[in-house]
Structure formats: C-alpha cells, structure tokens
Amino acid sequence: MPARTGRPPKISRADIVSAAHRLIEAEGTESLTMRRLAREVGATPMALYHHVHDKEELLLLLLDDYAAAMPRPELPDEPGERMAAAALAMHEALAGVPWIVDVLRADDLLSVNALWYPETIIDAAVRAGLPLERAVAAYRIIWHYTAGEITARAAALRRRGEGRPTYRRQVFATLDAEALPRLAEVGGRWEELTARDTYGEGLRALVAGLLLNGLATGRSFVKRSGSDDQMD
Amino acid sequence: MPARTGRPPKISRADIVSAAHRLIEAEGTESLTMRRLAREVGATPMALYHHVHDKEELLLLLLDDYAAAMPRPELPDEPGERMAAAALAMHEALAGVPWIVDVLRADDLLSVNALWYPETIIDAAVRAGLPLERAVAAYRIIWHYTAGEITARAAALRRRGEGRPTYRRQVFATLDAEALPRLAEVGGRWEELTARDTYGEGLRALVAGLLLNGLATGRSFVKRSGSDDQMD
DNA sequence: CTAAGTTTTTATACGCGTATAGAAAGTAGC
DNA sequence: GCTACTTTCTATACGCGTATAAAAACTTAG
Secondary structure, eight states, X not given: OOOOSSSOOSSOHHHHHHHHHHHHHHHOGGGOOHHHHHHHHXXXXXXXXXXXXXXXXXXXXXXXXXXXXXXXXOOOSSHHHHHHHHHHHHHHHHHTOTTGGXXXXXXXXXXXXXXXXXXXXXXXXXXXXXXXXXXXXXXXXXXXXXXXXXXXXXXXXXXXXXXXXXXXXXXXXXXXXXXXXXXXXXXXXXXXXXXXXXXXXXXXXXXXXXXXXXXXXXXXSSOOOSSSOOOO | OOOOSSSOOSSOHHHHHHHHHHHHHHHOGGGOOXXXXXXXXXXXXXXXXXXXXXXXXXXXXXXXXXXXXXXXXXXXXXXXXXXXXXXXXXXXXHHTOTTGGGTTTSOSOXXXXXXXXXXXXXXHHHHXXXXXXXXXXXXXXXXXXXXXXXXXXXXXXXXXXXXXXXXXXXXXHTOOTTTOHHHHHHTTHHHHXXXXXXXXXXXXXXXHHHHHHHHSSSOOSSOOOSSSOOOO
C-alpha cells in the first residue's frame, strides 16, 4: 500500500541530510544554516522542520552518517590498551568534524552509528575486571575527558582564526607574580605549551587510574575528602 | 586630570556587568540578552558594544566576578590530594554557574580571578615531582576533563527540562543486542547509571594516573600505539 | 462530485547577536 | 566663538533559529 494520505512530500529527511552534506563540503560549516539549506533543497525554511525536530537533530544525523563511515581500528587484546585504542579512535573521529562543538553539548551517546565506541570501551573495561556499573562509569569519565578536550581544541583553533589580542597574553602580562608564582614562571611559554596535543597522555593516565582504582579494594590513593562524591 | 575628551559616557562597563547580574538573579539566565540588558541600563543595544567586545566577553566578566567571590578551600599537604582538592573546588565553582556552557567553549584559563585554580593545581603537581612542563600538561588534562563533565552535566539538566522522548530510550529500544552486547546488557539502566555523579571518581583516577606516569621512567602501562601522540 | 480528514508546505512574525554608518556631545587649539 | 578632533551613543539593517497559523495537495467516505 504505497498510497498514503495527505499532501505528498516534496522533500525527505534524506534529501535534507544529503543536501547538508553537500553544502558543508562545498561551502564550509558556516554555510549550513536552516535557511540556506532550505534554498538548497528548494523549499521554505519551515518545511525542514517537518523532517527534523531542530538544527541540533540535523547535526546529529550528519554525525551519524559520518560515524557509520569511519573505519574501526584493530584493537589490541590487553584490556587497558584496548580501552585506550578505542577512545583514541573515538577522539580522532570527533576531532575531524568541524561543527562537532555544536553537537557536543549533547550527552554521552551521540548517534546510533557511534555506539560502537562506548560498546567497545565498556566491554574492554569489563574484560579488565571492572564490574559492569563501574565500566559504564569509566566510559562516561573517558567520554567527558574526550568531549572536553575536543571542545578546547576547537576553541583554540577558533582563537587562532580570529585576530583578537588573545586575552591570554594580556592575562600573563598583568600577572601578579607574588600571588601566582607558577603561572608567572610559565609566563610566555603558556601559548606554546598549550598548543601541544596532550590527549593521548591524559587518556593513558586516565585509563591507568581507572583500572588501578577499579581493581584495588582501597578506593584511591587520595583520601576521600567528604565533599567529593555527592550524587548531584 | 579628570577631564577627558569626547562625548561623556552614559553607561560604563561596570554598569553593564552589574545590570547583567541583577537580570540573571531576577529573571534567570535566559533573560540575559544584549537587547534586554540594554533596556535595563537605559541605552540601545549597540551602545553595549562600546564597553564589551561581544556577549562572550560579557559572560567572562560575569564569571570573573563570580570567581572572585568563591571561597577557596583548605588544601591538604599531600600533593595528589592537593591537586584533587583544588580541582574539586574548581568543578564545584563552575557547576554552580548556570550559563557556564556558553563560556566553556573558551579555552583553559577563563578569567583573571579564576587563575587561582590553575596556579594551585600546577603548583601541587610540581610538588608531586612533575617537571613544570608536565605539570602544565597535567593541569590542562584535568581542565579538559572538568570542562567536559560540566558540559555533559548541563546537557543532562537541559534534557530533563525539556519533555523530549529522551532519544536514548529510543536508542536502547532499537538496540542490536548482537552487535552491542554490553550496551544491551546495561539496557534501561543507562539512564539511572548516567545520572550518577562520577566527577570525583574520575578525578581521583586521573590524578593517580598522571602522577604515576610522571614519576615512572616508563611511559605508561599502555604501549604507545604510534598514532596517539602527534602534536597537531 | 463533494465534504471531511490528513499530511506537508508556505507565510508571517519574533527576538536574537551584531555589522555598519552616522549623529550627538563633549574638549582643545585658534 | 568657530573649527577640528575624539569618544560615545543611536538608527538601521542582516541573517539567524524557529513559533504559529493558514493554505495546499492529497486520500477516503458518502
């Protein structure tokens, strides 16, 4: 029964998504606006909203296509390495998407086709000996770190893009060396140091710490200080 | 010489910032728009732009006031605990600012009055035995994790605020249990598990891993996989 | 053929951040 | 007092995401 009731659609969700891909490819991220996209598919802006709930959903659909196309890396067997490798792949995938920041305000799962990453990381954590609940927590912690790093990376890129007097230079110029000796010591090297890619380093530290914590009976080398594990 | 040349200002940067504070206090974050704020100080919207570069700068100024007023916690002496305590304080401070997400797209330093946090964390890392460069890297890694966690937290709050069918429920409903066994195993408990506050846990793991890594001569328990420490 | 019902598309409008151009309101030099 | 010069503020406009209401284009029931 291909005959449906109601006015026949002029555009489809797939049309919209593929037009969005084309648009981004051809004219860059900034050209992807609902109005421009509507012109591209030959409809009015509001027509789009019958096919996607809002712009954020559209970006998620784009990301989903993107995630589906990403190659999945060979994974090492050792659980810790496996977690790290999957997280690095996730990071690499996200870092390649220029509009990612607009979608990273979402939660931890992103799109259906991206679920391979949490699945793999959680599975590796379980194989490392963590109970399922803690493995989920470990994944989320890794996710938070990853999303935060990507966001900062995008911000840094943006900063270089604009001409602005960097603000940080101003901060370090008017820095009170008595109150903030370490920062003063770093001084002008801040720019240089923060240009380095420390994702891998942080990730390895994080994984090491998570597995250490999860396997040991003692909670952590850091004594619990009373205010640091409330439930929100 | 209090006599300056040019048209005398009707409003000042301080006026704007304090009006913004009032506005947020009285009517919530969403009411803070440049146009509304202009009405509040009795000027046209564009007049504001002679005192702040853009809205993001305004938010940074607000955050700066906020950071100045935040109490600074007693810090333990043991370096690892000290790092964690400072980071927890930073996290707590940020988590209390509802519009923080709009400002977290910025970089690592935020505002002048917030510099106490990086200073303290870096100092503690140095006391723990890390060379200065690695201490800075450690701080940035902690920052990325913290910013990411705050962003996700805000997203979760937003999600609860809207009525939307959660999308995650939909994801887990149509989940391919063969391809994604761990996620299927978690199933409906995802919502519950991800509502938990894991910041403290992740932070302890991170600090432990960072200090482990920094002090040991070997790089990490994770073998370097070749693609994970490029410089960008 | 017509009337009702359903789905999709259009028209219009709102408030947003902010770019640009120029008017307003002072001081300083003559 | 007039003219320059400087600083600040106003007027207008653009494109953005999207809410709301109505029109358009079908199918189905009678």
